Structure formats: structure tokens, C-alpha cells
Amino acid sequence: xxxxxxxxxxVGAILMITNxxxxxxFIHSTQDVISSxxxxxxxxxxxxxxxxIFFLMGYIFVGVCSxxxxxxxxxxxxxxxxxxxxxxxxxxxxxxxxxxxxxxxxVLVGVIDARDSNxxxxxxxxxxxxxxxxxxxxxxxxxxxxxxxxxxxxLLHDVGKLGVPxxxxxxxxxxSDEEWKVMKTHPKVGVKILExxxxxxxxxxxxxxxxxxxxxxxYYKIKGNDIPLASKIIAVCDTYSAITMRRSYKNPKTxxxxxxxxxxxxxxxxxxxxVAIFVNIPEKELxxxxxxxxxx
Numbered sequence: 001x002x003x004x005x006x007x008x009x010x011v012g013a014i015l016m017i018t019n020x021x022x023x024x025x026f027i028h029s030t031q032d033v034i035s036s037x038x039x040x041x042x043x044x045x046x047x048x049x050x051x052x053i054f055f056l057m058g059y060i061f062v063g064v065c066s067x068x069x070x071x072x073x074x075x076x077x078x079x080x081x082x083x084x085x086x087x088x089x090x091x092x093x094x095x096x097x098x099x100x101x102x103x104x105x106x107v108l109v110g111v112i113d114a115r116d117s118n119x120x121x122x123x124x125x126x127x128x129x130x131x132x133x134x135x136x137x138x139x140x141x142x143x144x145x146x147x148x149x150x151x152x153x154x155l156l157h158d159v160g161k162l163g164v165p166x167x168x169x170x171x172x173x174x175x176s177d178e179e180w181k182v183m184k185t186h187p188k189v190g191v192k193i194l195e196x197x198x199x200x201x202x203x204x205x206x207x208x209x210x211x212x213x214x215x216x217x218x219y220y221k222i223k224g225n226d227i228p229l230a231s232k233i234i235a236v237c238d239t240y241s242a243i244t245m246r247r248s249y250k251n252p253k254t255x256x257x258x259x260x261x262x263x264x265x266x267x268x269x270x271x272x273x274x275v276a277i278f279v280n281i282p283e284k285e286l287x288x289x290x291x292x293x294x295x296x
Contacts, residue, residue: 005073006063012077013059019083020052026091029148051082051189098148105155112161121291122241123158129237130154136277137233142221145230153206154234160190160207184219206230210238213269233270236262236278239270240286255283 027045059076062068068076109123131154134147161169164186168179175183187208194200194207209222209231216223243258253261259279266275 005068005070008073009059009063009068012073012080013056014062015077015080015084016052016056019080020049020056022084022091023049023052026087026094029091029094042255055079055083058145069187071133071288090161100205102151102155105152108159109155112158112270122245123155124291125241125245125289126157126234126237127151127155128291129241129286130234131234132285132289133237133278136281138277141229144235149203150206150230150233153202153203153210154237155231156194157207157210157238158186158190159193160186160188162193163189184211203230207235210234214271215268227271232274236270236274239265240278244290255286 024191027049030045059080062072062076106124112123131147131151134142134145134150164183168175168182171179190207191204194204205228207253209218209220209227212218212220212222212227212235213232214227214232218227240258240262242254244255245253245263262270262275262279266272
């Protein structure tokens with residue numbers, strides 16, 4: 001009987017350690033644009049983690065310093081099982097919420113695509129390229145960017161084009177100076193559209209500055225290190241997508257041509273280090289990022 005009692009306590013303690021690790025990962029996963037919370041809510045989440053650690057100390061104390069009976073051992077064991085079930089349910093609910101949110105975002109992007117045949121599939125292409133690119137970034141860069149937030153920023157980078165007249169979006173020839181002024185407002189309009197979603201504050205600058213150039217000749221004259229890293233990443237993918245996708249006024253260029261163009265503007269338009277990483281991604285993987293309905 002003593003062996004059974006101590007076995008339940010040991011297994012319960014091991015499971016509680018696993019629960020603490022899983023809960024820590026859960027808290028970390030709630031720091032993106034969809035699941036970020038207020039400071040008050042974060043306080044309660046951290047308090048919950050402290051309590052889990054406190055309970056773990058209780059397992060150790062009971063197992064080492066006391067003589068528990070079978071009932072106490074069962075309570076401790078099934079208590080850790082209960083916590084494991086709750087964390088699993090919380091994680092699944094969060095995952096489902098994120099999946100549905102990205103679906104809603106894609107519907108919004110579909111509205112943009114419907115207004116401009118030249119954008120058909122472009123936002124999804126940039127999203128796919130960006131997330132592939134993220135996988136190739138060094139760990140030092142990855143630590144600076146939440147991948148879920150990056151995914152939303154890349155998908156919604158052109159959402160501001162909802163505020164651009166269709167006559168400008170669909171114009172087959174070169175835009176006039178006045179038309180370009182209107183076109184250049186789309187990053188600000190995009191930020192304004194997303195403003196009611198308070199958790200998107202963290203990515204508003206990423207969207208706002210995705211047309212900035214390293215040399216400072218972009219839309220808002222922000223240059224070099226003043227441009228958010230995520231904006232620089234999206235800019236590389238946005239440029240590659242614009243070069244390789246068909247437009248009403250031009251045919252798509254090949255992968256090789258696109259890579260050469262990216263290299264030629266590295267250090268002036270695009271971040272040189274990021275371009276060096278991007279151009280080394282296998283062509284097959286980059287080609288797989290093209291949305292199915294617009295593959296040629």
C-alpha cells in the first residue's frame with residue numbers, strides 16, 4: 001500500500017511539473033495580436049503559475065516529510081490530472097480562436113482582392129512567403145518577433161487599399177502624381193481600419209512602414225534601423241510577390257529574375273542582411289507559396 005501511495009504522489013508531482021511547463025508555454029503563446037491580454041489579466045495568469053509551483057512544493061513536502069494516506073495520495077494525483085485537462089482545454093480553445101480569427105482576416109483580404117484583380121492572391125502570397133522566410137531567420141531575429149503577429153501583419157499589410165478608389169487600383173497604366181499620393185495613403189488607412197482592434201496596436205507600425213526603404217526614400221521617409229524588423233521582412237516578401245505575380249499591365253518575371261532584382265536593391269530599398277537570407281531559400285519552397293488559384 002505504501003508503494004502505491006508514494007507512486008501516486010511521484011507520478012502526480014511529475015505530471016505537475018509537466019503542467020507548469022505547459023502552462024508557461026501557454027502564457028507565452030498569449031502574447032500575440034489575437035490572444036494578448038491586459039496587465040490585470042496577465043497578473044492573474046502569473047499568479048496561477050505561482051500557485052502551480054506552490055502545489056508542486058506541496059507534493060514534494062507530502063512525499064518526503066510526511067506520511068500520507070491513500071486518500072491524500074489520490075487527491076494529489078487526480079488534482080494534477082485535473083490541472084492537465086484544464087490546460088489542454090484552454091490550449092485547444094485558444095488554438096480554435098486563432099484559427100477562426102485568421103479565417104475572418106482572410107475573408108477581409110478576399111474583399112480587397114475582389115476590388116482589385118491585380119491583388120488577387122497577393123496578400124496570401126505575401127503571408128505564405130513571410131512565414132516561410134521566418135523559418136529561415138536566425139534565432140536572434142526570431143526572438144524579436146511573435147510569429148502569429150507577423151502572420152497577421154503580412155496578411156493584412158494591404159488592408160488599407162479598401163480606402164483607395166477602384167479607378168486607381170485597377171488603372172492599367174502608370175499612376176499620375178496625384179493618384180500616387182492617394183495610393184501612398186493605404187498604409188495609414190490600414191492602420192485606421194484595424195485601430196478598433198486594440199490588440200493590433202503591436203503590429204500597427206509593422207503595417208504602416210512596410211513600404212519604407214533602407215535609404216529613407218520610402219512613403220514616410222523612415223530609414224535603416226528606424227524601420228521595424230517585421231516591416232523589413234514583409235517588404236522583402238511583398239517585393240518578391242509583386243515581381244513574380246501576374247498583373248494586368250505586366251507579365252510575371254521568373255524566380256531567377258526576381259532574385260536578381262532583390263539583390264540589386266539590397267542596401268537601398270531592402271535590408272541587405274534579410275535579402276541575403278531570402279535569396280538562399282530553395283526556389284521550390286518559394287514557388288510553393290503561390291496561392292493555388294493564381295499559380296501559372
